[in-house]
Amino acid sequence: MSDIEKHTIAVLVDNEPGILARVVGLFSGRGYNIESLTVAEVDSKNRLSRITVVTSGTRMIVEQIKAQLSRLVPVHAVRDLTDEGPHVGRELALIKVTSVGEKRIESLRLADIFRARVIDSTIESFVFEMTGSTEKLNAFINLMEPLGLVDVSRTGVVAISRGPARF
């Protein structure tokens, strides 16, 4: 079998009701994989939203995903950031840790090393905010596991190409 590749794809769409359902339905209906998906309006004048989807599949499947996305009527453009040269991707996570004593101090120390910010605190809990690559977030969350990790909320990846070129 061909190798499975991971791709970050950006999709510029009309911000209209049902557009997210169209995109998500396409993935579920055709059996494609979604690792993460983010969406928000990025151009209020032209009512355009940008969807960043991280997906994986064989080369042929990834090509299909892009072709199928392009075929949706309200889709303006599809860019495979993984294929089209260097890009930066970031994810934001809110991580809740409840602990006391040594564990609590250790979680704070590690948060400092990872440059996570404390955005909420009680005597027995912290909520850390952290931005970074998916791998960095995973590493931090894994470290928090034995230190009282109770809840994680993540945005999924947003990504953009490097350099001066527009979408």
Next chain:
Amino acid sequence: MATEQMVGAEMVIKALGDQGVDVIFGYPGGAVLPIYDALYKQNHLRHILVRHEQAAVHAAEGYARSTGKVGVVLVTSGPGATNAVTGLTDALMDSVPVVCLTGQVPTHLIGNDAFQEADTTGITRPCTKHNYLVKDINDLARVLHEAFYVARTGRPGPVVVDLPKDVLFASGAYRGPETIRHKSYRPQFEPDPARVSEAVGLIAAAKRPLFYGGGGIINSGDRACQLYAELVHLTGFPSTLTLMGLGALPASDRQFLGMVGMHGTYESNLAMHDCDLMIAVGSRFDDRVTGRLNAFSPNSKKIHIDIDPSSLNKNVRVDVPIVGDAAATLEAIIAGLKAKRWKPEREALALWWKEIEGWRARNCLAYAKDGKVIKPQYAIERLYQLTRGGKDVFVTTEVGQHQMWAAQFFKFEEPKHWMTSGGLGTMGYGLPAAMGVQIAHPDALVIDIAGEASILMNIQEMSTVCQYRLPVKVFIINNQYMGMVRQWQELLHGGRYSESYTASLPDFVKLADAFGAVGLRASKPDDVDRVIKEMLAVDKAVIVDMVVDQMENCFPMIPSGAAHNEMLLGPADKKASGPGPVTEEGMVLV
């Protein structure tokens, strides 16, 4: 462009008129009453009242496929819309341009589980090319025109416009179609010249080439069909066609090898397996065509021309994918070959044709004739022969064995004369589709070649046929089985005919009479010609009950999971290969 004020329902009628629509197929209900009221007050738009909304969509498909125009459907909210879903899916799979207007509960009730409410845009999202919910009267005219544009351009398909009742009553400004430019939808029409010259290079070097044409040629238009024939003749290459492509090249053309695929001809399938260059035009490497993918045409380079980029490299990796309209691309390829002053390699091509003629000589469509029972192939063969030279003949079918026999034994010289449910395989398609064809071509001979099981799925449409005095001929190949199901049960499931026998069939002759049509029956081979002639002599709807051999199987056949060169030519083939030709892996496939 002056804007006119009018209410939503009037705007719908006005927009349909401006889009050149002369007939719509529909069924009224509470949510669309304002449109029916507006219909009542005008004369240019004809409404055909069907008996079930699924049939409205199939009728619109028949209309669209036999004319090249957009078929239009009008149904109410809730059950009206959900009943239309099968038709919409059928139109999506077979790329048929249809605009379906559905009623919806008033905007303030949407989401309240109101009477006859359904999430129509939600339900139809995966079975339409696009759909709209119009919540503001100011969007209505634009959306309607956009719907037609999206339905007919690029790879055609069905578009749903969901119309809440309050929008139909609201007043707003009408805008004409000329003001519409879609924000994002831009089908690519012209092919990339670099790809075209790659294709020309491959064609020029081919020694064992094959054209593989599909329904996309017909969808592109008559000009694409002419150019396809021109390219086939210019090159001297053989051509096969898919089920959906029949008629794109005249069946009588010497270079035509017959249909390809599961029940295609021996010569087509072997040519596909053994060719060194495959030129796919408007076809989509469907699983009924390719057979087992890892054994599909192993030694060929492949050129694939399609207007839908997602069709390229979907099932089969091709060497030269070309996104573009069939006519525009064929024209560019012909120009490229002419510019090269290219001449086919006569010797290599002669050898290839010699091999093909050897396969052709197997006469794969031959069947054992019988003096006592009517062979289904014989009935269709006679139907074809006895309808030649008269009126323009259009054929629709239901789905199953009769459909494949019709594709094998009815010969089509022109495009847009053959309407069958290929992708979705919808039993019950043929009769309503025939209605739509007959509405579009009132003087033509329109025949639905049917099976006794399929026809019962939309038999209520005989009522529509009789109401509008449509002289549709329903030609039932009656073997009292869901024949294709029974054939698969014989080949794959040890002859255990689980639920495939159609017991308690109606008396089709009396049934025809009950609807106000004419019923005829043939039970012996000697009756066949007489009954067909009688059918043709009647100037109204006819149901013919052809009582045929119950156990006849459809051959040739590529069993599921097999390759093109593992084709079964007849019942004897099955016995020769022991317990059965189908592998465990193949059994899992449909």
